[in-house]
Amino acid sequence: MSKKPLIIDVHGHYTTAPAALGAWRDLQIASLKDPSQKPDPRSLRISDDELRESIETNQLKLMKERGSDLTVFSPRASFMAHHIGDFETSSTWAAICNELCYRVSQLFPDHFIGAAMLPQSPGVDPATCVAELERCVKDYGFVGLNLNPDPSGGHWTSPPLTDRHWYPIYEKMVEYDIPAMIHVSTSCNSCFHTTGAHYLNADTTAFMQCLQGDLFKDFPELKFLIPHGGGAVPYHWGRFRGLAQEMKKPLLQDHLLNNIFFDTCVYHQPGIDLLTKVIPVDNILFASEMIGAVRGIDPETGHYYDDTKRYVAATPNLSEEQRYKVFEGNARRVFPRLDAALKAKGL
Ligand SMILES: [Zn+2]
Numbered sequence: 048m049s050k051k052p053l054i055i056d057v058h059g060h061y062t063t064a065p066a067a068l069g070a071w072r073d074l075q076i077a078s079l080k081d082p083s084q085k086p087d088p089r090s091l092r093i094s095d096d097e098l099r100e101s102i103e104t105n106q107l108k109l110m111k112e113r114g115s116d117l118t119v120f121s122p123r124a125s126f127m128a129h130h131i132g133d134f135e136t137s138s139t140w141a142a143i144c145n146e147l148c149y150r151v152s153q154l155f156p157d158h159f160i161g162a163a164m165l166p167q168s169p170g171v172d173p174a175t176c177v178a179e180l181e182r183c184v185k186d187y188g189f190v191g192l193n194l195n196p197d198p199s200g201g202h203w204t205s206p207p208l209t210d211r212h213w214y215p216i217y218e219k220m221v222e223y224d225i226p227a228m229i230h231v232s233t234s235c236n237s238c239f240h241t242t243g244a245h246y247l248n249a250d251t252t253a254f255m256q257c258l259q260g261d262l263f264k265d266f267p268e269l270k271f272l273i274p275h276g277g278g279a280v281p282y283h284w285g286r287f288r289g290l291a292q293e294m295k296k297p298l299l300q301d302h303l304l305n306n307i308f309f310d311t312c313v314y315h316q317p318g319i320d321l322l323t324k325v326i327p328v329d330n331i332l333f334a335s336e337m338i339g340a341v342r343g344i345d346p347e348t349g350h351y352y353d354d355t356k357r358y359v360a361a362t363p364n365l366s367e368e369q370r371y372k373v374f375e376g377n378a379r380r381v382f383p384r385l386d387a388a389l390k391a392k393g394l
Contacts, residue, residue: 052371053394054356055378055385056110057191058228058274058310058334059118059159061148063105065097068147072126075140079132088143098150107158109337113356119378119385120148121162121193124339125241127232130200134168134175141166141179149187157392160385162191162228165216167198169205174215184223190384191272192220194227196253201236201245208253208271209260217266224383226270226308229253242340250278254307258291258299263306270306270381272332276313281325300327308381310334311355311373314341316348319358328369332377333359 074086110118122144129137141164152159163183165176183189194216197203206212208229220227234245250273263269273280280287288299296302308330313319322331335355345352359365359373379386 052375053117053389054115054374055333056115056118056335056337057272057332057378057382058312058336059106059120060123060336060339061120061144061151062123062338063101064123064147065093065101067091067093067097068143069126071143072140075136076131079136088139091143093147095150095154098147099154102151102155102159105338107155109351109354110158113335113354115333115335115356116158117389118159119162119191119382120151120159121191121228122148122164124193124230125233127164127167127193127195128200128235129167129195129198129232130169130202130235132168134166134171137168138166138175138179142182145179145183145187145189149183149189152188160388161187161189162193163187163189164193165195167195169199171198172215173213177215177219180216180219180223184225184384188384188388189225190382190388191225192227193230194271195231196229196249196256197231199235200232201234201239203252207256207260209256209262214265217262217269220270221266221268224268226272226381228272228274228310230274246275246340247278250275251280252278254278254280254287254303255290257303257307258287258296259294263303267305270308272308272310272381274310274312274334274336276311276318276322277309277326281309281322284325304330308332308377310336311359312336312339312353313355313358314352315345316358316361319355320362320364323359323362323364323373328365328372329377331373332381333374 071091078085148161152161166179231249234241239245312334335353337353341352
């Protein structure tokens with residue numbers, strides 16, 4: 048490839064939102080005990096200058112330093128906390144968080160494009176999330192969504208992702224041609240550390256649920272992005288192949304890989320080398336989840352753990368053409384609305 052790829056990071060969260068957002072959420076949570084204290088969403092005022100500053104000194108600064116161009120940007124995952132309150136709590140909170148990501152995408156249209164947080168709530172029909180999703184796609188130009196397979200926050204009280212329970216969301220995803228990143232939120236089960244265990248458990252669990260079921264027979268166009276390098280999946284690919292074989296499922300390539308994709312949020316070179324060796328290149332999308340779970344510098348390399356572009360660039364397992372797919376081509380294919388937005392800009 049002679050042309051330098053556009054570097055598209057498909058996994059970014061607004062982890063650096065101004066403190067007023069967290070303060071408003073604290074009031075909302077406190078009001079669950081005393082509804083008379085319920086804060087008005089309009090009482091949250093964050094100026095464009097504050098948004099600009101929070102991005103320019105954080106995500107955008109690192110994107111420029113590391114050489115990435117565009118980030119698919121969604122509300123902070125651990126803040127979704129769908130287990131708190133009821134549907135109305137989640138609905139108000141999701142609307143606020145999505146609007147902030149939309150405003151960021153308007154302030155920096157060349158660098159950020161939105162993905163929606165859903166107003167999920169444990170025990171509530173996911174169909175209730177469709178209105179917010181529609182708003183995010185139609186009014187905000189969002190190109191994806193984050194779907195929490197466990198809105199209970201570590202207790203796994205919802206049916207598996209293959210259950211008809213989730214179909215109203217899938218029908219909307221297919222209608223809009225948008226993928227879902229399967230992304231849990233904060234763990235409220237002390238057995239599971241949020242980002243060290245619950246996230247990776249959920250990635251692995253989502254894949255296994257899909258393996259056991261036949262969801263993609265009902266939805267051949269449905270696309271799931273499993274983050275954090277797919278949890279334990281690539282490392283244990285032989286186990287999953289063997290389980291599929293015993294369950295008389297088709298080969299994973301046919302059973303799941305037309306619909307399931309993995310990101311590169313794996314924070315060391317050997318992990319990316321394994322991912323790119325085991326998983327077909329068409330199923331790997333560049334992502335960093337920067338300023339997220341792991342924010343430090345690796346003393347072994349002197350670079351930030353989450354500077355994943357460096358690992359993708361260095362792995363011996365990818366040709367230049369394959370690297371183009373990971374950095375740009377696959378993202379355009381998995382996120383058709385992102386592709387269309389880029390094309391509209393002549394990119
Ligand atoms: Zn994330």
